[in-house]
Amino acid sequence: MHGITTSGIATLAGTVLFDEKKVEYLRRDDEAFIPMPPWVNSIVATALYGTKAEVREASKLLMDLGRKEGGRYTGDEMAVGDWASRHDRYANPLHGRLKDGTVAPMSWHCEDSSTNWSVIPKVREEWTAIAQKYIDRYGIFDNWGMYCYTSASYKPWGDFLTEIDIGIWEERLDDETWAGWVDFKTEIAKVSLKYGGSISNCHGTTRIGDAELVPEEMGGGWDVMLKIKRVLDPNNIMNPGKQMLDQAYED
Amino acid sequence: MRRFVYKQEYVRPEATRVSDGVIIRLQHVYEVEPELMGKQFRQQTMPTWDTLRIVESRNEHLRWMHEHFADETLVAGLESELELGPGHPSGDAYPAPPNAPAGHPSPILPY
Numbered sequence: 447m448h449g450i451t452t453s454g455i456a457t458l459a460g461t462v463l464f465d466e467k468k469v470e471y472l473r474r475d476d477e478a479f480i481p482m483p484p485w486v487n488s489i490v491a492t493a494l495y496g497t498k499a500e501v502r503e504a505s506k507l508l509m510d511l512g513r514k515e516g517g518r519y520t521g522d523e524m525a526v527g528d529w530a531s532r533h534d535r536y537a538n539p540l541h542g543r544l545k546d547g548t549v550a551p552m553s554w555h556c557e558d559s560s561t562n563w564s565v566i567p568k569v570r571e572e573w574t575a576i577a578q579k580y581i582d583r584y585g586i587f588d589n590w591g592m593y594c595y596t597s598a599s600y601k602p603w604g605d606f607l608t609e610i611d612i613g614i615w616e617e618r619l620d621d622e623t624w625a626g627w628v629d630f631k632t633e634i635a636k637v638s639l640k641y642g643g644s645i646s647n648c649h650g651t652t653r654i655g656d657a658e659l660v661p662e663e664m665g666g667g668w669d670v671m672l673k674i675k676r677v678l679d680p681n682n683i684m685n686p687g688k689q690m691l692d693q694a695y696e697d
Numbered sequence: 698m699r700r701f702v703y704k705q706e707y708v709r710p711e712a713t714r715v716s717d718g719v720i721i722r723l724q725h726v727y728e729v730e731p732e733l734m735g736k737q738f739r740q741q742t743m744p745t746w747d748t749l750r751i752v753e754s755r756n757e758h759l760r761w762m763h764e765h766f767a768d769e770t771l772v773a774g775l776e777s778e779l780e781l782g783p784g785h786p787s788g789d790a791y792p793a794p795p796n797a798p799a800g801h802p803s804p805i806l807p808y
Contacts, residue, residue, distance in 0.1 A: 473716060480719050480727050498771065505773040519774035540729065540738075547718070548736040549729060 447490050448563060449511045451596055457496035457504040461596050464489040465570060468591025468611075474541060478523035486520060542588050542613040545581065552588055552613035557631060557656075559638035560647030561608040566594055572637045573610045580630045584623050587630070588613035597647065607648050610634065631655030639663055652689055660689065706744040726752055 451461050464472070466487045472479035492508055494501045509519065542552025561569055570592055577589040590611035597607040614627065635645045635656035644663060645651045651660055661668040672694040678684075682695050712720040718730045726748065734740060 474718060475727060475729050477725070477727055480716055498769070502771050505771065509773050509775075519778045521774075522770070522772050540734075543733075544737075547733060549733045550737045 449515060450490065450492060450508055451563070453507065453511060455494075455504045455507060457494045457500045458508070459493045459495045461493075462489075462491045463566075463594050464491070465592045467574060467589050468593050471541070471589075471591045471611075474543070478521075482520060486518075489520065489524070490517060491524060541590065542615060544588075544615075545585060550588075550615050551617065552615050554590070555612045555614055556609050556649060557612065557634045558607055558609035558648045559635070559643035559645050560597060561594070561606050561638065561641065561643040563606050565641040565643070566606060566608055569608055569637055569641055569643070573634055576630065576633045576637070577610065577612065580626060584626045586615040586618045586623055587627075588615075608638075608643070609648070628655040632659070635659050657689055701746070706746050707742060709743075709745065723748065723752070 447461060447463050450458070469479060469482075469486060469488055473482070490512060492505075494504055494508075496504070540549055540551065541554075542550045544550050557573075559569075573592065574589065577587070581587045581589060590613050592608065592610045594606040594608040597605050612630070619627070631653075632655050635651065636659065638645045639659060639662060645656055646660055646663060651657045664671065672691065675691045676694040682692065686692065710722040712722050712728075712731075714730075715721050715727065718733060720728050720730055722728060723745075731740070
């Protein structure tokens with residue numbers, strides 16, 4: 447994947463990596479993944495923008511780079527489905543699986559960070575272990591796998607939006623399991639910070655469990671943010687109580 | 698036009714297992730293994746015409762999207778990988794890859 451993202455091909459708009467857990471999850475009921483042979487463990491997908499002549503030649507170069515790393519063409523179904531709002535796979539409430547493999551209605555929660563590509567293997571390893579720990583302990587969570595894609599906020603090859611998708615059987619949430627979910631989120635966010643990632647990059651951190659860690663990520667920038675909030679909103683009428691910004695008014 | 702016979706519609710076509718946890722009864726229509734579905738959900742008998750209606754409705758949506766998104770599809774596979782058409786790679790495309798694992802570089806840790 448790194449070879450593709452650093453290829454310098456100008457038509458390359460983005461690259462996505464689906465990890466083994468994500469492929470395993472999609473094999474449950476996604477028509478693009480069910481027929482894939484057993485040796486397919488992970489997927490690298492790319493999006494190219496440009497004229498037909500540009501994209502056609504660029505795709506040949508990218509596929510050659512993938513083949514040199516042991517990759518193989520897996521067909522066009524994934525691309526075709528993604529054109530047509532494949533995002534519905536995350537809204538499918540039947541994707542959830544319990545520890546015994548049976549189906550339970552779950553909803554989709556994503557935890558993500560902006561992560562340097564070089565630490566993605568470590569982040570993946572630790573996030574996956576955390577997920578398994580909470581799945582085993584509470585029985586209402588499910589690991590729907592990880593994917594990471596170039597976010598291009600700094601350099602297209604350096605900065606990846608790294609995400610783990612968690613299914614939650616919300617009907618079974620109670621005080622104990624909700625506290626477990628909050629701890630789950632906190633552990634995930636702490637791994638991001640440990641490896642120098644940003645937890646406020648994509649879906650953001652405005653909820654209990656990770657919002658408390660934003661000052662740690664921002665360092666001295668947090669004090670600047672408090673000062674800006676107080677200058678722009680002296681009466682604290684904009685989202686009072688949100689994101690711990692009430693701290694701006696404490697003195 | 699297909700003749701509608703009420704009793705026939707409630708006889709589900711025989712299932713064929715296509716992978717772990719997935720079966721197929723109608724061409725190109727995948728279903729989650731019924732054994733996995735019944736524990737947390739009450740199951741209902743579904744007539745074949747209703748399954749076909751839902752599938753066709755989704756396919757109509759997909760066709761519309763494809764027609765309005767692009768008027769041509771470029772496929773990235775090699776000729777040998779495409780001999781059965783896009784989305785149906787040949788046997789050459791699916792053999793187990795040689796043992797050529799992508800080499801992960803050493804992580805650059807921020808501490």
